[in-house]
Amino acid sequence: MWNKFRNIQSVLFFTYSLIIVIVFTVLVIWFYMWASDLLRQNAADTLQSMGQSMQEHNDSEIQKMNDVSLNVLYSNLVKTHFQKFISGEEDETDPTGLTNPVMNSVENAKQLAEILTAAIGPSRPVEQLYLYDFKNKVYGNGFDNGERTYDSSKKPWYEQVINNTEGKTITLPVPDEEMSRFISSSEKQYSISLFRLFYDSYNEPMGIVEVKQYFNRIFASMIEFSKQNPYQAKVLVYNDAGQIVYPLQADTSVYSAYMKLPTGKAAQAENDYLPFVNPDTGGKELLSYHHSSFTGWNTVIIVSEKKLLAPLFVFTKRTVLVAFIIMLFAILLSFAAAKRITFPILKIHRTIRSMRLEDLGTGRVAALELNSGLTELDHLHFSFQQMSSRLKQSMDELLLSQSQEMQAKLVALQSQMNPHFLYNTLATIHAMAEENMNEQIISMTENMSHFLRYFSSDESLVDLGEEVLHTEKYLEINQIRYGKKLEYSIDIEESILKLRIPKLIIQPLVENSLKFCTTNEPPWMIQVKGIIQDNRWQIEVSDNGPGFTEDSLNSLNGRIREINETHVIPVLQLDGMGLLNIYIRMKLTYGGDMLFRIDNRPRAGATIIIGGTL
Structure with missing residues (x-):
């Protein structure tokens, strides 16, 4: 076996292929590593x-x-009017002192509202502002305007703000029923508040400033990112106390592993892109970690490494595929090169091997011996020409033989006739002659003459209408013979009467029906119908005889399967035009487009349907 691979062509081909595989493997690995690092970065x-x-x-x-x-804390006007508002002082600019205290309160509230509106600014960067005093009174400006009382014990942020003397206090997102009233959306609105202690001119706390903003507005970029998330990334925001700020109502246990990252000043130094292994799933993840010293919030973007690097994997697959195709093409080129080098020797060997003895000494042999430097190609071309010519001649002879064989089979099949029909008809004529039934004898002899003339014609294909007429003559002969015992009907669509079909395929079906009907008590009913359905013609012959036995159906279907599987036509038997012969003739004429179905009727009798394409 190894001798087969020791020729020059094999050695050259394997050498070239090995070099190409090594070079391309090194290049692909290097390119993959370089592209991986680049895409990952x-x-x-x-x-x-x-x-x-x-x-x-x-x-x-x-x-x-x-x-x-x-702006509120450092505004003296706010301080002045807020002190008047919470103390209920009278207007000092009124010399009479007769101004109504209620009017003073309304005026103070009005002036305070104008000053707070100015402090917020014309662009309204926040949605709501509240000023709380320590006497359980609060004044609002924004969507919610006006004065009302509050219970400090029911404010969860109160103690934290009072104790925070260093600056601002930022709360977690909470459902805000008050601000939800000003939004047309049916969804519950959440808000975040920023609190500061409000000091008077003597730097003594006199109240609390609360600035509110909608949660959706603060985290708009994250919400938008979640809607258009190419990597199915998760975003987490939590404060230095380990409380989740975003997303809303998040399960702390799901994000506990990420919240163990450094916080505070240590987190500021860790702002980076971090590899991470999820302890729950064991999957590799990539984190973008950021800490804000202003808010004390830590922002983490969590992406599965598999999903993030999916484009890299796709690109790698395509690269490997392209490299494989190029390598395959290069190997094919190496094969072509090796073959090109050894081709002349191989062609000389093939030419000599295919040459026949009778060609020696002819002009064709002289042409093969020309030495032009490319004689191996000339020899190959000429050899193929000769082979093609011989092959074509052989194929023509084979096709002609098969065509003649098929025609002979068709003629033999359609030339079969049950001689019992002739015997019975002549016996009937003899009986009618003895009874002086001249008219019936004339009719029967005319029909018999037509029957024999049609049967003896050389045509293999006839009009369907002519076949039906022949069948009708056959039924008339038998009706004269059996009288009222035989009843028949023929209903053929006129549109199919001109179709060309194989001769003697309907009359034998009627003959077969009559043969089995006569085994029962009369009357004997035979029906012939012809229609067009599903772009094919169909002829249905049915009777009220005993029908087919299960054994006969199994035998017939078995022989049909044998013909379809082996494609071999069985030896013809001149013992009558059987159903199998009709099937074979239909098969030879229409191939796979033929229709041949045998079945028993529900009550009594049998039905045979044949058909072919239009």
């Missing part, structure tokens, strides 16, 4: 940029709230 930069952008947006929204709170 680009993905990391993109993730880092998105995280930084989200954090900056959050800081910007909180900064707006902080600016508004500072």
